[in-house]
Amino acid sequence: MRRTIAIVTDSTSYLPPATVARHRITVVPLTVVLDGQPFEDGSEDATRRLTEALQRRLPVTTSRPSPAVFAAAYRRAAEAGAGGVVSLHLSSEISGTHDAAVLAARDAPVPVRVVDSGMVAMALGFCVLAAAQAAAADGSLDDAVAEAVKRAESTRAYFYVDTLEHLRRGGRIGTARALLGSALAVKPLLELADGRIELREKVRTASRAIARLEELAANQAGSGPVDVAVHHLAAEERARQLAERLSSRLPGLAELHVSEVGAVLGAHTGPGLLGAVVSPR
Incomplete structure (x- = not known):
């Protein structure tokens, strides 16, 4: 039986939860820090509090996931039976998330292909879906990466x-x-x-x-x-x-x-x- 390809992305892809569940995509959250208090990106509470913080001109910063968080995601994918991982992330020009994923991929228990989409929001999300669909059709790591890159080029x-x-x-x-x-x-x-x-x-x-x-x-x-x-x-x-x-x-x-x-x-x-x-x- 052929081992599956797992798909990992980050929370800035803003994929609908039902889509994430249907394609079994792993979403690694970034963090927003509002007046010194950290929140996971993607939660309704974080978005609501963000709007309040910006209106009150409170300090607002963001941070990437640590390499350890990505390493744990890759390890779980391998333990679940994945033979490889495609990890797709927002543009490296605007975040260090891609770099953190690359560091984690070096010691992953299965091959991990990290893709800098050059995108953010659903521009990234559509690339993730293209990779997931290729993987679901029994495509290889290279196939999934190629479909994501192709989608990014036209988006x-x-x-x-x-x-x-x-x-x-x-x-x-x-x-x-x-x-x-x-x-x-x-x-x-x-x-x-x-x-x-x-x-x-x-x-x-x-x-x-x-x-x-x-x-x-x-x-x-x-x-x-x-x-x-x-x-x-x-x-x-x-x-x-x-x-x-x-x-x-x-x-x-x-x-x-x-x-x-x-x-x-x-x-x-x-x-x-x-x-x-x-x-x-």
Whole structure:
């Protein structure tokens, strides 16, 4: 009997819990520290407390999982019968999570392939699902990695934020770009490019920025089969409306996910975040 391939990711993939359970994906949580108190990313309590902390301008930091946490996950996978592990994580340009996984993989009891997706949120999540589907079809480690990388290459993620201040504080975007994005009270549109969060466009008002976000997502999706995720932080109604509009515009829409991001990503974007992830199949 062929041994299975286990899939490991981190909490910034923001995969729906039912999807995680169905594909037996192991999710290793990052940590957000709110005014000195640590919380696991992905919990509703962490996200709620994050919004409160940002509004009160309390100290907020994030931290990667330790190599020991990844080592334990790989060991459990081996004990459960896995013959290998594909471990997929958010961009190494914005987190040390990938590096921690690489350190743990060196001494794992089974082969572990660590993949830097260059992505975050469901842009990472869709890559994880591609690897899981390849593994479920009796694919090898190489097959699962190849499918994840292929998905990452075609996936695009666009984000609207009310301000770049939170990204600047966390060091995820340079001071010069943050000042440029804040000039004349414009609203910034961001994208993931080469694993980094980059300022794509500046738009005069929030409504125009969100309309432009929709346009970018629709153009990227085209007419072929595509999966889409709409993310938000404390902007549920905005997210619902964007999802409805995209659903009506995309003839090839296969799956549509709408979710609030966790505390780790939210700590760097702030309330009001609205994101669109487009992942052609």
